[in-house]
Amino acid sequence: MKLVLKNSDSVVVKKLDIYTRDVPCLDAVWHYHPEFELLYISKSNGIRFVGDSVAPFFPGDLVLVGSYIPHLWRNDPSYYEKSSKKEVKTIVTKFTKDFLGDGFFNKTEFYEISKLLDACKFGLSFGKEISKTLHKDIIDLPKISSTEQHIKLLSILHKLSLVEEKDRVILSSSDMRQTTTESxxxxxxxxxxxxxxxxxxxxxxxxxxxxxxxxxxxxxxxxxxxxxxxxxxxxxxxxxxxxxxxxxxxxxxxxxxxxxxxxxxxxxxxxxxxxxxxxxxxxxxxx
Structure with missing residues (x-):
């Protein structure tokens, strides 16, 4: 097992990838990748590592992880027991900054979203109210068409960009974005x-x-x-x-x-x- 750079060697990198995870240990390794990642925990709990941040996660946990920042979600040990019947449900949304086209977020109309994507280089955790507000939109993401996913994600990012600072937490205290797999x-x-x-x-x-x-x-x-x-x-x-x-x-x-x-x-x-x-x-x- 090692900290790995995901998707960097692909000839074609999917610009938007949305799926539901229903098994423990959302990722096997502490890893990073060029895509942004929005993770919403619907069911399960455990502990997450984002940069140098360590924190528990609960149902309703909503985190936006920036490009190349190491992260790992680990369920509580009880989830790995053979007799465990605990449920896991996480909506994972990975996207590149140009998932809507080159320079899309450089336009004046999307200035707030551009600021959000820059701020999440340290990882951002959002409060319970915005999590509740976006619950249905995020849960529905894997079920809708690709066209609808693009439109819906833009809407979600817009709403997240308007969240007041008191309702979001910067996770990593330092810039730990990776450019090498050494050590x-x-x-x-x-x-x-x-x-x-x-x-x-x-x-x-x-x-x-x-x-x-x-x-x-x-x-x-x-x-x-x-x-x-x-x-x-x-x-x-x-x-x-x-x-x-x-x-x-x-x-x-x-x-x-x-x-x-x-x-x-x-x-x-x-x-x-x-x-x-x-x-x-x-x-x-x-x-």
Missing amino acids: SERIDTVLKYISDNYSKSIALDDISNVACMTTNSFCRFFKKMTNKSFTQFLNEIRIRNASRILVQENIPVSEVCYIVGFNSITNFNKQFKQIMGATPKKFREAI
């Missing part, structure tokens, strides 16, 4: 291992061995590839998953702490407040 196999192996084992104890020696590197080399490598230290990244995955559990399950905070891999309630509370801006108890009460 990609290592980081993909590491990310997959972390996302599959975050609830267990992962020592620095353990993860360095996964990457086949010394601890010092691994720390430098991981920081360069993700813009975060390994400990910071692991804590974020654990806390983001904890926040999802607090929203979806009626499980005591003290139990959530251990479910996501912390072995100290004090450290859990400290990390949660640092990352989420509130204690687990206050976070749950505010929902």
Whole structure:
């Protein structure tokens, strides 16, 4: 498994591709591609990686990913169990900037959409209200004709371009767009291992061995590839998953702490407040 550049070697790149995914682990690898990608989660939950952003996703999650930014959606481990009956439904819309013709979005009339496509180079997540508003339009996309898809996507992008800044979140804190696959196999192996084992104890020696590197080399490598230290990244995955559990399950905070891999309630509370801006108890009460 490796971080891969998708579609770059195709003689003919499809300018608009819309489909429904109904299986877990939306992509097998942390990857990037020249197309823009609009992902709408109708059913399932888990954690997503966009650039250096780590966050849980829920039904209704709507994200626009720009060209060449590494991303990966991973369902919760329970989705991969053989006996699992959990449903997955995601609408994936991939499109090139010229899917309506060369220079189409350079026209004055489409200035706002052009700004939107530029802003999503870091990844954009949209709020619940716009997600609800666009739910039917996006769900219907795979079912309509190609002509209708082009018209409907233009309409969706127009509506997204008008969303106020308070209702959209820039995901990656830095520009992590890729132009090379150097060292990609290592980081993909590491990310997959972390996302599959975050609830267990992962020592620095353990993860360095996964990457086949010394601890010092691994720390430098991981920081360069993700813009975060390994400990910071692991804590974020654990806390983001904890926040999802607090929203979806009626499980005591003290139990959530251990479910996501912390072995100290004090450290859990400290990390949660640092990352989420509130204690687990206050976070749950505010929902």
